[in-house]
Amino acid sequence: MTAPTHTPSSHTPTMPTSAGGTLHEPVIDWFDAHARDLPWRRPEAGSWGVMVSEFMLQQTPVNRVLPVYEQWLARWPRPADLAKEAPGEAVRAWGRLGYPRRALRLHGAAVAITERHGGDVPTEHAQLLALPGIGEYTAAAVASFAYGQRHAVLDTNVRRVLARAVTGVQYPPNATTAAERRLARELLPDDERTASRWAAATMELGALVCTAKNETCQRCPIAAQCAWRLAGKPAHDGPARRGQTYAGTDRQVRGKLLAVLREALAPVPQAVLDRVWDEPVQRARALDGLVSDGLVEPLPGGLYRLPLT
DNA sequence: TAAACGTGGTT
């Protein structure tokens, strides 16, 4: 649909409202036409559904989250339902999503919500931020997606979209900068409802079209205005991202240990855990780490299990 | 600020 291009009067190219004025409508229209039908976007998900999805989506792809999300919400439809479970049950139900401390923190957040907020996911950004496992991104995402508030929601997708469309570079910096936050705030539509749709739309655009590799500019609603594309899509010049090695790390050992405990119905003898890794020093360090993180509970007699408390 | 923290699909 060709909407009237109410061109801003400003001529300064650095004027953020100018950039936003040309981006908001096409991106939101694209979102309305192409957004995925994800369960946490349906009205029946509620704020708890949104919050659970945000925890699970921290560093884990949508396709792997979907089945676990459905099981989780069916089993614990409200924060209080999760709060009265043993934390180890949350770790077990987390399955193979990775970074199982998120499960522990989500359980802790449910406890805090039950104790401090009457069982309802808080509506204020500051209250959300105070919950375990919720940082700047997740607080803004829950406030925006669950409650329709106006917040800059700056995740890896949005950062990449803004880096390309506005800044004209292929990739954002390794760590989020103050300049990125400022830009995201400046681009935020004034209207609350429009701002929350903008947040979801830019995230979806980064996830589906403006991807890290093999971006499909033919399907991009703002390709004509994209600074990176207009510059000839120059390759990233800065330092390459440090690759995350995994094989042979403590993380891998922790993963193997926890996998055994997730499947076990009864406390597991140390000897059984010993079979997952042959190097004893690293194995012991990994197990100690899991215990000190609260992911594993040691019992008398050299037995281990997921935490009951 | 950097490093730790899981897991599996894709290139």
Place this chain on the structure above:
DNA sequence: TAACCAAGTTT
């Protein structure tokens, strides 16, 4: 195949 990538948070 090794490296990269995926809706980050915490210390």
